Amino acid sequence: MTEMDVVAIEKSLLNGHWDNSFPHTPSVDVAQAVVRGRFGEALTSSYAQQLFQFRLADTLKNSFNISASLMQDEPQNELLRLALAVACLHAFLQVNWTGPDLDFQPLDILLQTESHNLSNEALNELAISELALGGEPAYHLAQHAIFLRLTQILLDAPYHHCQTAIWWRLRAHLVHQQVIDEPVILSDNDMTTFEHWQSPFALDSPDLNGRLLLEHGLLHHIFQQDKIAAEYFVKAARATDLQYELTGALGKRTKFQQTELSQLVLLAESHLPDVSPERTEVLSTNEPDQAVVPETLALNDDTLLEKTEFTSSRPLADPSSSSLYRIDPSNQPPLHPLDQCILLSLCLNVRNTSPLHGLTSEQMSPYVARVISHPRNWTIHTMALLLRSRLEANRTRTVERSTLQLQALVDQMPATDVEAAPVSERLRYLHSISLPPKWELERELANRFISLGVIRSALDIYERLEMWEEVVKCHVSLDRPDRGITIVKDLLAGNKVESEAVISREKASGAVDSMKRLQRFDSVREAKLWCILGDIEPEHAVEHYKRAWEISKNTSGRAMRSLGGFYFARAEYRLARECLQKSVKIEPLLSKSWFILGCACMRLEDWQGAKEAFARCVTIDEEDGESWSNLASMYLRIEESNKDGDSAGTTVVTHNNNQLAFRALKEGLRRSYDNWRMWSNYMIIAVDLGELAEACRALGRVVEETSNKAGGVVLDEDVLDRLVIAVTRAPSDPQEAVASSNSDQVQYSLNPNEGHGLLPRVLDLFDRIILPRVSSTRVFRAYARLLTWMGRWEDTMKAWMDAYRESDAGKLTRGELDTVAAVGDDMGRRVWRDAVGEVEEIVDILRNVGARLASSSTKKWRLQAKSVVRSFMARTRENFEDDSEWKRLEELLDGLK
Template identity: 55%
Template structure:
């Protein structure tokens, strides 16, 4: 039998049947086409499926799904054909599961129609198979969502794709897709199986000849990274996917109006984007027949039923930005030919890529990627040309999320989300269309969409409506939070106790399941979820928390990461750090993706002065989330407490003047601490405490230009609140010393980072003339306009003296005098110590006038000196009997005689 196996595989991947394939005379090709068309009933009730899902003669409810069925096809088939049929059945099971739980509408068959039991064998009920599949889908200590419909179909797909494949090169891609769907089934993302990176390797070079396949693969790999909140890695994959498909896009500005009453055109953000073109200058991806389909979508889009796009109906905001200019401010951009208000349609795959770039809605600053304001043009660009049911649904969902926090758009945001949920069960569009780009977007499951709606109600204070949804979804942790928000902790405890004691059944299916399964078997299958309920009870009853968490741990047979996380946090809050470490180590061993768990573990290590353990824990924190500024800060702290061999030391932290307490802290570890703080500050720019730590360490490692930058940030953040306390005067003096005490000889520049001045000399930016501009800028533009003190002015004067700026230096000394003890000495003051300090100040000021005055052209320094002395003498007549009084008189007489 001649089969074009590779073309069939590509058709399955792309969700479009290649017209070059003949499916009429080939039963295997016919099955593949049925999968592409969404006719899963035909595929899963075929003779091939009957063979694959034939129950073993000794099958019983106590067996796992792997042992329950034959998983074999007729041996008369050749190897390639058998593997291809396996893949077709796996894809059919996967997409049938996706249909009933993600895209809708409901299936037209049941799992019992798929499975064949021998005539003399009692069939296992669907409820039993559902319970078995849910139990087996629990992974990494995280339970699978127990109300997912027909999970046995997904389990079938998993098992079939786990069979060996030699002739089917795209089988690993389907394993990737199954992995992503599985992660969405779990309560929290669990670490990938060790074999996942291995089976992804063959995919890298398998699609280079087809840009669309390459784009899809890169996009889906990015979505896998997104599942684990690896936003930077995900964004890189998304950008590479855009390059692969030929998508060109640019965020820019164009004149337009955003409100109904706006009279003047202002620059508005707009995304210019264009898919690659074919020979006929139309949007083209893939084979020619796809172009025709796209024309149908564009030209006849109104005839296709798409998700309802709700109008804003606001009395001020326009539905969308009205651009009054046909030119965007793109400069030399290759997209400058596009009219912002009339851009061409994008290919749906390119729309998926643009939406993926907007997934990280939590962004608050450009350092995190796209901000909320920047995301809106991306979503608007996709919504403006609906091309596919699922893609348009995802675009409306993202717009709903973006609008959720704005007063004028929050109503539409919530109603739009409700409309998207209501459309799921309907058959308003073909199933094949809904599944076409399902794997290219992170479309939430039905229960996740409803959960999001409930959380939206909570944010609006509509607690009762949220509670109803959570109870229907049996998301008991959220139910408990709702009751706690209503200050009904007793009600929350009662619900959890009822669930644990069986007085509150969770669903009709659970009751039905109980009729077919023994109590012991039912208990063993539900242990992961039951353990989570015991943890929830431990949260609600702090006095019995340890007992409940330990019971959950034993019940789960030591697989519940939630139990150990909760118990570790409980011990930490009570200062029992040794016990906390033991529990948290078990928790991260089960699920090492929990950044918060690593963070608490690192803090526990620090409390016990186990700096090596703390370093390892916080290193894992920043590896999971490199935007965790607090973890970077704590990582720097651990480096400052380690000696050269990496072993823990008990030395104190650096003193405020930047010098270490013990010289055993090596330069290497100080440099690592400096780098950690520098990374953390990218994501916590307003944290003055981190800037302070960074400044001290920067001074210690010789990065003085960075120390200047840090001191400037601290002053900008704190000067209005604490005044001169925002300046570390010791650090400031060290910075000036680095300028004034360095040699002018360029050969003495010691740092690796050097710069050339206009004369060609090599200068270090951390000393001498290479640093002077930075220090002057710090003093003149940042510090002195905000705060002042005698020490700061004298430090500034010393720098000016080094530059031979005599007049400026003299004025700086005079300013130091004015805000010092002598300049602020009031008549009637009785503090003898303050008077002695003031006398010293007066003497020093007179000496400075004598030394600097003659160097300043036109300076009447003698008159200034006499004025200072007369003023101070007049204010301190009460101290005429003091021995130092004569010193004041002698200085005044000397100045008079000099003139």
């Protein structure tokens, strides 16, 4: 067998299409059986029997005596091992994802060298135990888990000729992550290997190139790195040359709608050749597809239409800017199945609300509708219906269809028409979508029942799936926490045995030893039960969590996470930090653990530790605005510590920390745009860094966000004065400002943080935001200084008068400070004498500004000044005419005559 033949067969294993021109050899025949979905035939072949010689040892890996001849460094032996690994992986996926049940059992493929009286169930239990990863247990009712474990064992062997073994390891990891309770991040070595592996088909197969990028994105999606995942999905679309555009077209969404309105529509067109047996041409026609797919439930609503009815054959986009303008929105061509997978992957982040990190829920619906409109593949259509169900779950008119559709998807798994949708068809694109396993689909249905308040139905599902944590939560919701405690204690004591149907089968087969094995939990699952017990028995929580930690042999991240949270809630921060540090070392992807760890470090004034924790939070979830804010605070705390210290280089470190805090807050504000406290912190740092344009924007946001709050408007008048000074210290004449600048000076007309560059922002801040909401002497004074610099003398006089009216003198004149002045004591006199100074000041200002007014207005300032003095004297004469300072007012009035 040539290297070229090996590469071609590897390609068939990857894309699920078999080329009948391959020569007939034992390894080729096994590969063909795998591609055709005949896994029993492949795994029970004589060549497979040589590989699967089984002798029970301490681990499953050591239990297989891999034939030395099949481990030789020869292309056909490697291809045989790879094909059998794929057969095991797809057999596991068939029985746990797509159905139907297998027509063979694991023991049918094992050649036992000794008699162990071993049952399929006991073998499965061994595999489940070994599939635990990073302290997270594998789902214990997964069927035939031995096949996934065999896949890992076969793929861990060295490969020198089969280059795609690395790709299959990636696929095995994707499956494994969905079997364990919580995702566990892969090692840096594994991630680097996957990221940098070069596909041998990159140049001549856009189909496989797109698949590889898509699967990389799915791996990051599992780790909740949705921004990175979305980038990979877009790259996959480019690789397959999928053209798509979200636009609008005139249409109707309701049955009684009279006016045509713009409706969102996704225009999409494939350019991949369809290599399925039925069709080989490029998809460019509107031929109807006859693919057998799951039942699609109708909406049956009295108002909403089943789907948007487009009344225009052209989108609303500009023809010159749209390459898809020629497509009729209501009659689009069918898409290649892989392109359908890409569109669905773009909709996986249903919780997303920011267009910066993917599609919003409203934008996702046209993507899903575009895929549902042309069914091409059983599994892809199942995923499309699932996504539509998720999108419709929170809408009143669609929630019923959403739940019923999800129920239909669950029901289809055990009863499926194999002839209409063969196994090979179901598995062909399974690696390219994020379809959950059967038990997760049922869990999602139960969660949907919980959201609708149908707790009893949800409880029945959880109990059947033996998801005990959810069972306990249901009993707590039903005000029966004691029932939940009893269940967990019975499980731990062995009084309630899981999988009673399995136990009965063991009894029937006489496999007593295996039955005893099943009655004992593996350590990871037992540790989880102790954690659940700790959650519902807070009085014994510490004891239960520590017991879980011991049983797991210090591998249960859940135990340390729960114990750390328990200590934190009781202000025992040192113990909380110690526990949470152990937890995040085991489970580094849980941002909540990092966040609480950061808070514990803050309480202990461990600023560096808190900074590192919050930095991990925002790395995991970029939308976590609170963590961005806390991260900025930690940079500032570290800065203060550096200022207090005597270490060299303090100035440099301080500047860097200020910059880092500034950037962190800028990122946080993108996610928490309405958080006025964060804007306030951002404003202060911006002022320190000289970023006055940003400080101006932040000050405006603080005023806007606090204007309707009970405590009143929050306005930092010191920052406002700083902004006015930054503008007015430049020459008021723009030409003079430019002429006065040189290479060593700031060009006031160009710098957005000073002079004329900052002026438009500050003016807008006053006119649009502050003055309509705030009336204070200091605000009007700052505004008056700005207007003076601009030479707007009429407005300047008005602003100074507004400032005077809000001063103590103005309030005395209006009688608002009568109670203070009437006392006649020293405090009252001090207030009055200060007010006299304010009267003198406003008169001087009016005189100076009035001199600059047009001749027609020269008398205006004098009349206004007289009015100010007379009104003040008239209001305060009764209490203060005998004061020695009264003469100042009389002299002031005489000077105005």
